[in-house]
Amino acid sequence: MKRSSEQRKFVGVAFLTAALAVFSSACGDDDEKQPQQQTPDSGTPDSGTPDSGTPDSGTPDAGPGTAVLDSDIGLMRFNADGTVDTTFGASGTTRLDLTTVVPGGARDSVWGVAADATDRLVVFGARRGDGDRVDADRVVVRFAANGTLDTTFATNGVHTLNISNLSDGARNGIVQADGKILASGYTSQPTGVGTQAANRIVLLRLDDAGKVDNSFGWKGVVNNAPFGPVSAANPEWGMAEAYTAGQFSDGSYVTTGYGRSASSGTVDLVNFKYKANGDRDMEFGTGGVVMLDLVGDNDRGRHLVVLNDDRVVSVGSATPVAQKIAGLIHITDKNGVPTTQLGADGYKLYDFERPEQAFFGVAKSQDGNWVAAAGYRAGGDNDDDAVLVILPVGANPGADVAIAAPISETENDRFWSVAFDSTNRIYAAGFVTEGGDNRLAVARYTTAGVLDTSFGTGGVVKHNFSVGKTEEAVRGIVVQSDGKIVVAATVEK
Numbered sequence: 001m002k003r004s005s006e007q008r009k010f011v012g013v014a015f016l017t018a019a020l021a022v023f024s025s026a027c028g029d030d031d032e033k034q035p036q037q038q039t040p041d042s043g044t045p046d047s048g049t050p051d052s053g054t055p056d057s058g059t060p061d062a063g064p065g066t067a068v069l070d071s072d073i074g075l076m077r078f079n080a081d082g083t084v085d086t087t088f089g090a091s092g093t094t095r096l097d098l099t100t101v102v103p104g105g106a107r108d109s110v111w112g113v114a115a116d117a118t119d120r121l122v123v124f125g126a127r128r129g130d131g132d133r134v135d136a137d138r139v140v141v142r143f144a145a146n147g148t149l150d151t152t153f154a155t156n157g158v159h160t161l162n163i164s165n166l167s168d169g170a171r172n173g174i175v176q177a178d179g180k181i182l183a184s185g186y187t188s189q190p191t192g193v194g195t196q197a198a199n200r201i202v203l204l205r206l207d208d209a210g211k212v213d214n215s216f217g218w219k220g221v222v223n224n225a226p227f228g229p230v231s232a233a234n235p236e237w238g239m240a241e242a243y244t245a246g247q248f249s250d251g252s253y254v255t256t257g258y259g260r261s262a263s264s265g266t267v268d269l270v271n272f273k274y275k276a277n278g279d280r281d282m283e284f285g286t287g288g289v290v291m292l293d294l295v296g297d298n299d300r301g302r303h304l305v306v307l308n309d310d311r312v313v314s315v316g317s318a319t320p321v322a323q324k325i326a327g328l329i330h331i332t333d334k335n336g337v338p339t340t341q342l343g344a345d346g347y348k349l350y351d352f353e354r355p356e357q358a359f360f361g362v363a364k365s366q367d368g369n370w371v372a373a374a375g376y377r378a379g380g381d382n383d384d385d386a387v388l389v390i391l392p393v394g395a396n397p398g399a400d401v402a403i404a405a406p407i408s409e410t411e412n413d414r415f416w417s418v419a420f421d422s423t424n425r426i427y428a429a430g431f432v433t434e435g436g437d438n439r440l441a442v443a444r445y446t447t448a449g450v451l452d453t454s455f456g457t458g459g460v461v462k463h464n465f466s467v468g469k470t471e472e473a474v475r476g477i478v479v480q481s482d483g484k485i486v487v488a489a490t491v492e493k
């Protein structure tokens with residue numbers, strides 16, 4: 001493990017924020033288009049394909065991509081037994097379309113969902129820019145607990161962040177106990193060296209009403225190149241991304257993602273800490289960063305959760321040997337020092353007997369005793385399968401449970417997100433392909449890793465949000481206070 005001390009001071013950039021009105025009911029987009037006339041410095045996702053071509057798994061969520069695609073935000077709610085809750089939205093579902101149809105497609109996307117103290121639903125995602133723009137803007141959208149758009153939030157229910165017409169890599173977010181909302185992500189921006197551009201961490205904080213929180217960063221936004229300037233000739237160096245952020249008990253934040261301090265090459269899992277006002281905490285880790293580099297190949301953080309005692313559990317993937325991508329769980333204390341539960345260096349690799357496996361979702365139980373990580377395994381001329389790890393993290397943690405959990409034995413399925421209910425049942429969600437048609441999928445497990453057959457059919461619920469379409473996948477799942485389960489998905493029109 002390498003923990004970097006190559007940290008430099010915060011660099012800020014100006015950017016624009018604008019709230020946009022809602023057009024009708026729908027949203028989805030995993031295609032982060034690169035800024036025009038610039039060279040991205042963003043590395044490659046797990047499978048080696050460009051970040052801008054396909055989702056981070058390296059293959060489209062649901063089979064072959066289409067040249068022109070219109071996708072929407074989709075919400076759906078299930079009762080505790082897995083039946084559709086027809087009191088939610090329109091007979092159980094809600095669609096939101098934030099982008100009018102334009103040449104090249106109008107892709108709106110979902111990356112996560114969270115519930116606030118009153119069960120209102122906050123969706124984190126992206127939409128295509130207005131007019132003839134091809135870049136993506138970050139959006140935070142709030143719905144009432146029953147699935148109707150909350151038009152009292154921001155502008156007609158939607159807050160949009162436009163960073164100088166550059167393509168924003170919106171990712172996950174959280175709702176704080178005080179009702180404030182933090183949305184994470186990254187944006188490829190000019191470095192000041194020729195046409196070079198590099199990914200920079202961008203965090204957005206809103207108040208409970210959906211307005212920018214001016215006490216955070218600059219006008220509610222932190223725009224940060226953590227591996228900062230090295231000289232006048234190189235005003236910015238390396239790159240960094242924030243796939244999500246968690247909040248410590250003192251109000252400060254920690255991010256996970258991947259990056260590098262060099263101008264090119266492989267990427268490493270990185271955690272950064274930000275104070276409650278958005279300033280970097282340079283006392284965290286080593287020189288302000290926790291960096292995990294196993295053997296010099298690509299290692300990535302995809303999601304994290306902060307435990308009740310402020311330990312940080314990051315999940316993602318690592319490359320222990322050439323042509324082998326393993327699932328990764330990494331645990332540190334609140335200061336960024338690795339804990340030893342998973343090994344002397346704080347991490348554990350998970351091999352589900354395929355060339356590639358990765359975790360994209362993680363959640364903790366309400367009592368703080370359990371963590372679940374959800375993801376997939378792929379490659380080797382086999383169909384993709386969902387995978388799940390259940391990790392005890394209480395005062396006397398026992399052994400973890402790691403299972404391949406395919407929804408289908410013959411076609412592709414993956415988990416993207418995971419949640420616990422108040423009784424520590426685990427909900428893992430994503431998609432399953434059936435006859436070339438993707439469907440939303442949710443499975444419920446006990447903490448022993450056993451399917452709970454009282455949920456849905458044999459422990460699994462499937463729903464065809466868009467019949468005959470190939471892009472349909474749950475990216476976020478949350479259990480409301482009454483035990484009802486809400487999923488947020490990118491769904492093709």
